[in-house]
Amino acid sequence: MDMIIRAVAIYLVLLVVFKIAGRRTLLQMTSFDLILLLIISEATQQALLGNDFSITGAALTIITLVVIDMLFGMVKKYVSGAESMIDGSPVILVENGELLYEKMKLADISCDDIMASARNNQGIYKIADIKFAILERNGHISIITKES
Known part of the structure; x- marks a missing residue:
């Protein structure tokens, strides 16, 4: 259960961080952006898995992240205004x-x-x-x- 809570927390933190950073961060990656992304990936992995490096733990984390993403997709589809709030508007x-x-x-x-x-x-x-x-x-x- 701890791994699921970690996955949800990290997903939400990254969602907020990239929302604050803005869409310009998605526009074009520089070498600095690539390095930053690699560091974020490593920190995220450590935060998600903690000391559990088992296949079961990794699978549970991946499944949790995919389910959260699917839930956000459903929220954007069925809740009016959610897509603009989550993804922004043109x-x-x-x-x-x-x-x-x-x-x-x-x-x-x-x-x-x-x-x-x-x-x-x-x-x-x-x-x-x-x-x-x-x-x-x-x-x-x-x-x-x-x-x-």
């Missing part, structure tokens, strides 16, 4: 070639982030050519050109 960062600085600041997204996405996905080199740039729930920036 945010428009550029509208008709104009940067929306307040929304960019809240999302911790720079003009360079938007332009990198525009260059990579659409071959766009000027903000003026962007009709909409939208920060999606998954952390990616969708670009809609004025030509579309």
Whole structure:
């Protein structure tokens, strides 16, 4: 039972931490982000398993985490507003070639982030050519050109 409680607690802690960190952390991984993720993984493993390194303990932890994830999925599906609260909602960062600085600041997204996405996905080199740039729930920036 201790392992299940640990798994639930760590899942919730990580959910809150990544919610606070924002979607920008999902946008693009740098070498620092990869190192941080590896350290978080190691700390999480130790917190989840404690001194129990048995196959049964690991299986119980994995099953608990998957069940929690499935429960959150059901909550998002059946409870109105839960998906926006858990995953956030898309945010428009550029509208008709104009940067929306307040929304960019809240999302911790720079003009360079938007332009990198525009260059990579659409071959766009000027903000003026962007009709909409939208920060999606998954952390990616969708670009809609004025030509579309």
